[in-house]
Amino acid sequence: MHIHNYEKLWLGLSLVLIVAFIGTITYGAVGAGVDMVDNGETVNPETLTDHPDFGDPGVEKVGPNEYEVHVVARQFFFQPGTITVPEDSTVTFHVTSGDVIHGFEVAGTNANTMVIPGEVATITVDTGKPGTYGMVCHEYCGAGHHDMAGTVEVVPEEEFEGVSEE
Ligand code: CUA
Numbered sequence: 001m002h003i004h005n006y007e008k009l010w011l012g013l014s015l016v017l018i019v020a021f022i023g024t025i026t027y028g029a030v031g032a033g034v035d036m037v038d039n040g041e042t043v044n045p046e047t048l049t050d051h052p053d054f055g056d057p058g059v060e061k062v063g064p065n066e067y068e069v070h071v072v073a074r075q076f077f078f079q080p081g082t083i084t085v086p087e088d089s090t091v092t093f094h095v096t097s098g099d100v101i102h103g104f105e106v107a108g109t110n111a112n113t114m115v116i117p118g119e120v121a122t123i124t125v126d127t128g129k130p131g132t133y134g135m136v137c138h139e140y141c142g143a144g145h146h147d148m149a150g151t152v153e154v155v156p157e158e159e160f161e162g163v164s165e166e
Pocket residue numbers: 073074075076101102103137138139140141142145146148
């Protein structure tokens with residue numbers, strides 16, 4: 001049977017389209033998916049109290065104007081409940097859960113994530129000017145969910161020096 005050139009062209013084009021579709025779907029499921037999942041840092045929720053960082057969670061200076069904050073979410077509080085960091089600094093939160101799925105949101109900032117037992121959620125924010133921000137759980141986690149909240153205090157540099165010396 002003789003196939004016209006035109007038909008060959010269309011056959012070829014539809015093959016290209018099919019391959020392109022499969023490629024897109026594969027990329028969406030595997031390629032992009034990998035980026036959406038956090039950096040994959042894991043932790044055992046059963047032994048958090050023995051963890052070098054999560055055993056005594058809080059603020060740690062890691063560079064000039066750079067801080068790391070470890071936070072543990074539990075029914076129904078955050079540990080520490082009040083986080084004090086200096087103004088105009090870069091703060092990276094590492095948040096995990098000691099029990100069930102919680103949420104972690106610093107109201108009015110881009111810090112907003114789910115907190116899953118066994119996984120460490122990492123978010124970096126620039127603190128900017130001094131102020132007080134609500135830290136809230138926005139995933140239903142049980143009877144006390146609505147009361148699960150804390151505070152992030154962004155304080156002037158001088159004040160922060162005072163806090164850390166205590
Ligand atoms: Cu913790 Cu809702």
